[in-house]
Amino acid sequence: MKIFLAQQNYHIGNFAENTKKIIEAIEAAKKQGGDIIIFSELCVCGYPPRDFLEFDDFINKCYAAIDEIKQHADTIAVIVGAPDKNIIPKGKDLFNGAFFLYDKRIKKVAHKTCLPTYDVFDENRYFEPAYEWDVIEFKGKKIALTICEDIWNLGDNPLYRICPMDELMKQHPDIMINISASPFDYTHDEDRKAVVKATVEKYKLPMFYCNSTGSQTEIVFDGSSLVYDKAGNLCGRLPAFKEALEAFVLKDDGTIAGPIVEVAGRVADKEWNLLQLEENLNTDKIYAAIVMSIKDYFFKMGFTKAIIGSSGGIDSAVTIALACEALGEVNVKAVLMPSQYSTGHSVDDAEKLSLTLGNPYEIIPIKNIYDAFLKELEPLFKGLSFSVAEENIQSRSRGNLLMAIANKFGYILLNTSNKSELATGYGTLYGDMAGGLGVLGDCYKLQVYALAKYINRNSEIIPENIISKAPSAELRPEQKDSDSLPEYDILDKILYQYIERRLGPKEIKAQGFDAALVDRILRMVNLNEYKRNQFCPVIRISPKAFGVGRRVPIVGKYLS
């Protein structure tokens, strides 16, 4: 039996494009004599469709796409993901479905049982869990068809009461197929492989696991689809961060033949997350994820050109390098906006970066604009000393300039804030926090340094001085980040314990960090929720990013 995995990148709600892409893969697989072709979860509409699922019009368009696709499922069986109406008069109105199409008909729809509703997932918001479980008989084989989380309910403390594979095993299936939309983070690839393998070992059946790829606003899907034989041998692996269509032949002796793409990146140390954040953990994958996400954001939104404020600091340097890789250097405009508090090396370093990368840049000093603000505010501010107000005027003047150029020429402003700054509120709303996409918003400062080193792995792209100098916002004379913040190698570790691991103050202090410092940092994080609430989407590369996956009250008083 020849089984194709179609690992594709979908555009949410773009039924015309998604359908076309699916049909092209079906036709290609048919030409190569495929018996079955497997796509990913909710592929007809793209994952996650979020509240579009609440529109009947949207659901009807999903069914229309299925109708069109099934005309091509004549000599090949096609498995696609789409929402399916719940006709039982109890529970939510939809199921998350895996449609098995053959003979130009919907032969069966399997419904998802385990509906992830945590972090970035909201599936229980839309879907009812499956009521029943049936294998699908096809060419003499019984197929156990499940959807993503359905195979994750393992272990001693399972998240869901029902384990759908246990139900399906009652009907003695021969093959497992799982269609997924399983997002990337810097350890998830390992977790996913472990879960798929554990499922194969538990049920002693071959597994064809098809994941989607591509970025959907903040959520990154890496693909990395997997095939295992029933003995638990890895027989196939599709590439990460790329579309792919590959055939796998399941032979009568149970072996499976097909391609295995070698995966770059360091394998995560099992103990790593029990100790501390390691700055260089899977930096190559993080780099690839961010580049794909910038590319996808622009392509899917119909944009081509980015604009970035270039301060001569490490965050903007890394962002500009990533944007040049994603969009091509001619499409990345850097704008240097020195003030009277900028140091000479900042402009030099920023110019050197763009000269090396070859991207266009402008220099627009903000002194006159800043002075114009101060002049108008003089009657009000008279006699008061320089404060964060004056700092923020500079930052917001830069934001205004960048947005004006963006508005005039059709650039999209990329934001350069890192996760350490966003966590502590070390940034100016409407100033350096402006932008359409937070390129580094899920990377702690230490990870930004690791990215800089990775970018420079073959040659010096980011000037060494940018990497080695002490970080500064340069909004007042002689300013350093360390005036307001702890050193990043302490700060990031405490933030990681609180944000990713969700440890409380007691547990973090027990790790040996200074108690007053822990309290101060946690307080900064919680007090600045209001700022993050107005921040753009950030490219998610960790298991806990700011944005849709982290929902914290603004008007609260907890550790704050």
Added chain:
Amino acid sequence: MKIFLAQQNYHIGNFAENTKKIIEAIEAAKKQGGDIIIFSELCVCGYPPRDFLEFDDFINKCYAAIDEIKQHADTIAVIVGAPDKNIIPKGKDLFNGAFFLYDKRIKKVAHKTCLPTYDVFDENRYFEPAYEWDVIEFKGKKIALTICEDIWNLGDNPLYRICPMDELMKQHPDIMINISASPFDYTHDEDRKAVVKATVEKYKLPMFYCNSTGSQTEIVFDGSSLVYDKAGNLCGRLPAFKEALEAFVLKDDGTIAGPIVEVAGRVADKEWNLLQLEENLNTDKIYAAIVMSIKDYFFKMGFTKAIIGSSGGIDSAVTIALACEALGEVNVKAVLMPSQYSTGHSVDDAEKLSLTLGNPYEIIPIKNIYDAFLKELEPLFKGLSFSVAEENIQSRSRGNLLMAIANKFGYILLNTSNKSELATGYGTLYGDMAGGLGVLGDCYKLQVYALAKYINRNSEIIPENIISKAPSAELRPEQKDSDSLPEYDILDKILYQYIERRLGPKEIKAQGFDAALVDRILRMVNLNEYKRNQFCPVIRISPKAFGVGRRVPIVGKYLS
């Protein structure tokens, strides 16, 4: 049996204050010989605690609060809401619990069964539904204790598979008690009364229904707690938008004695939502909800003073009037920032408003700042015609001025954008979209006019000219909103069908609206998701507000 309802306003995560408030009410009820005192859902931590629930530290603090409260539950039974750990090794780690405290012990914890996971609710993200249902025997009565949504699972197409009251009826209860955190919207009060009454009529038991009050960031809780006797007579009603502690005596003959607070506001026409948005529907309640929300936002955040950009238009006028009512006029600073495109009457009207209200105001012209921006941009913009770039520079210069004054003196910027603007993207990110709280962000333009008329119900507070003149952003000569947008009485109706009712283009066009106009408006709504994503929380007064309750992909292509 003497039963107290304690309708209180909690601060999320502020265990010290919440516990104190709860204990004070217990002691007051004890002095009056109460048998039972009922608080609201998750009262010990405040509702909704959102991802704070993922911190063990937070859960431990909830248990510590329960420990403290139960010491006061000696001669009186106390019902409080708090998360409860799930010790069964399956499912999520927490239940949403109603703790029945008596004799200084936790006598029983009832768990919530129906976990709302739609609109602003995310309960399935945190909680496992109840596994079992037991009545609580107390002083010869069997109490069926449920939590909020547990009694909403009625009708022919229930949202949940299990109806907890049906389970509890197997044990023949005598009394129903429901603890809620049921938010306000301009029709919800009616819906809630209908559901509570229908529950009483179905089970033929008296109902003591205790809701919370107060605003939690964007979500408004009106209170309006209810008591019904088993015959379905309304025997008690607590006020809206206020704390209250009231006793109700359940007599042996089944009658109940206690206060009924008269409710202002027009009863919603049953047909209203089948036809169109009515601009003056429950405007008095909307007014009260917004005033309470501003007050709560400031009080709970520890702020006292607001700053508002005063343009001479209706949105800022209504916002200023609402802020003065909530915070006192001395605490509301209006800033008039005319440009060369502002009309003379704008400044006059804005001044007249503040003179009438008695709130302080400043005039800061933006011409010189705007010119400074244009001068620096001249090399880039040379030869290009005036566009949205120049319009936005003005708006963002105002945002920068307002934030500078806010930063200098500790004001909080209140945002004045209305729902029609937010829906269509008719606003400038980081400009007039700046601010900490969106006062009118859930009010369509027609509702803003209704609020203005309501504010002027006794005397002219908002100058008549502000209400009667054509709306304009005044960012270019002779500009009118109607240059870019359809007339509001058409626009708002189409938006309402799409946003609140989630109708698709076909259904909206079938109502008689111009087809091209419908397509254009829906496209504007979907294209501008990226702007709303960076907007501050809006005070929710409708069944579908922008913000946490409406989650739409940014990088999508649906109707856009």
